[in-house]
Amino acid sequence: MPSSLLLYKNAAPWADGLFHCPWEHQPSCSHQPAKLMCNYDKFVDSHLKPYRCKVDACQNVRFSSTGCLLRHEREAHAVHGHGDKPHACSYEGCSRAVPENDSFATGT
Numbered sequence: 001m002p003s004s005l006l007l008y009k010n011a012a013p014w015a016d017g018l019f020h021c022p023w024e025h026q027p028s029c030s031h032q033p034a035k036l037m038c039n040y041d042k043f044v045d046s047h048l049k050p051y052r053c054k055v056d057a058c059q060n061v062r063f064s065s066t067g068c069l070l071r072h073e074r075e076a077h078a079v080h081g082h083g084d085k086p087h088a089c090s091y092e093g094c095s096r097a098v099p100e101n102d103s104f105a106t107g108t
């Protein structure tokens with residue numbers, strides 16, 4: 001398992017009951033200790049930026065959330081436009097993706 005995943009998995013509150021960012025005290029970090037583990041996950045996300053664009057030209061482009069990635073795909077690659085291919089999106093999590101069994105409705 002990559003060590004970056006261990007950062008998520010090993011999340012535990014400190015003695016003060018708060019989750020501290022692993023990068024705390026580093027110049028790149030401005031996170032205050034949080035009570036909620038979901039906030040800790042966001043700390044790690046914002047440092048690791050684990051979401052990547054699938055396009056080859058964007059190999060070095062990373063995002064800290066799926067929202068940022070989706071916006072990038074939409075703005076940089078016109079993905080998720082759904083203009084003339086409303087059923088083409090199979091992107092996991094895309095609200096415009098159409099369930100497979102939907103084709104039965106139009107198959108008559």
Ligand SMILES: [Zn+2]
Nearest residue numbers: 021023029031
């Ligand atoms: Zn941080």
Ligand SMILES: [Zn+2]
Nearest residue numbers: 053055058076
């Ligand atoms: Zn891209």
